[in-house]
Amino acid sequence: MRGRGLVLLLGLVGVGIAFDKGVWTLPAGWNPWQPLSVEDPLTPVTRWKLGRLQGDRETCLAVLARAPEAALSYAPLVDHTPVAGCPLENVVRLERAGVAFGSSFVAACPMAVAWLRYERHRLQPAARALFGQPVAMVEHYGSFACRNIYGREQGRRSQHATAEALDVSAYRLDDGRRIEVRRDWGDDDAAGEFLRRARQGACDVFGTVLGPDYNAAHADHFHLAMGGYRVCR
Numbered sequence: 001m002r003g004r005g006l007v008l009l010l011g012l013v014g015v016g017i018a019f020d021k022g023v024w025t026l027p028a029g030w031n032p033w034q035p036l037s038v039e040d041p042l043t044p045v046t047r048w049k050l051g052r053l054q055g056d057r058e059t060c061l062a063v064l065a066r067a068p069e070a071a072l073s074y075a076p077l078v079d080h081t082p083v084a085g086c087p088l089e090n091v092v093r094l095e096r097a098g099v100a101f102g103s104s105f106v107a108a109c110p111m112a113v114a115w116l117r118y119e120r121h122r123l124q125p126a127a128r129a130l131f132g133q134p135v136a137m138v139e140h141y142g143s144f145a146c147r148n149i150y151g152r153e154q155g156r157r158s159q160h161a162t163a164e165a166l167d168v169s170a171y172r173l174d175d176g177r178r179i180e181v182r183r184d185w186g187d188d189d190a191a192g193e194f195l196r197r198a199r200q201g202a203c204d205v206f207g208t209v210l211g212p213d214y215n216a217a218h219a220d221h222f223h224l225a226m227g228g229y230r231v232c233r
């Protein structure tokens with residue numbers, strides 16, 4: 001046993017020296033020291049980095065500034081309190097990502113980064129695989145709402161209260177075809193499969209994803225939120 005332990009230790013030292021000398025480089029998405037990029041694959045390391053953007057305005061805005069989406073359009077907002085009791089910090093107004101939105105919305109900066117990662121790594125690949133074309137536009141019911149978690153008079157604030165959640169109601173493809181959560185969820189066709197992948201893929205990026213399977217309050221939209229209890233339903 002002692003012999004194996006020594007071999008393991010020497011192995012680890014060797015690996016450490018190799019990295020230190022730059023003999024090996026970590027694959028994209030696995031280097032905890034490299035700043036997050038929208039293009040980095042979805043890994044536990046990039047998920048951790050996304051979480052760390054929450055309290056780091058400068059780093060977060062830098063990630064947005066480096067994002068490769070040519071159509072991306074947003075404006076950083078100064079911290080403000082639109083509704084008493086719900087101050088907003090580190091937020092941007094997101095006009096466009098890779099996709100257009102039914103209307104622009106206020107998003108916490110990490111939420112905007114999360115959306116871009118969702119779009120690039122999960123949403124568009126699903127649309128291309130099933131329909132041979134990308135999603136052009138996303139319809140939603142909004143992001144900011146100063147309230148507690150649905151159905152609770154007291155207790156925890158909803159992630160909408162800090163603009164860290166978005167309620168997506170429909171996706172419109174390049175050719176104009178509209179796929180609607182309320183109408184198409186659970187259908188045994190390409191639209192139903194697309195929504196299933198759109199929901200499941202969101203779970204790889206967002207902390208909380210709630211849809212029609214969760215409860216009746218989500219029958220017509222996906223609730224995509226940054227943190228929370230890590231629910232995916």
Ligand SMILES: [Zn+2]
Binds near residue numbers: 165167222223224
């Ligand atoms: Zn919601």
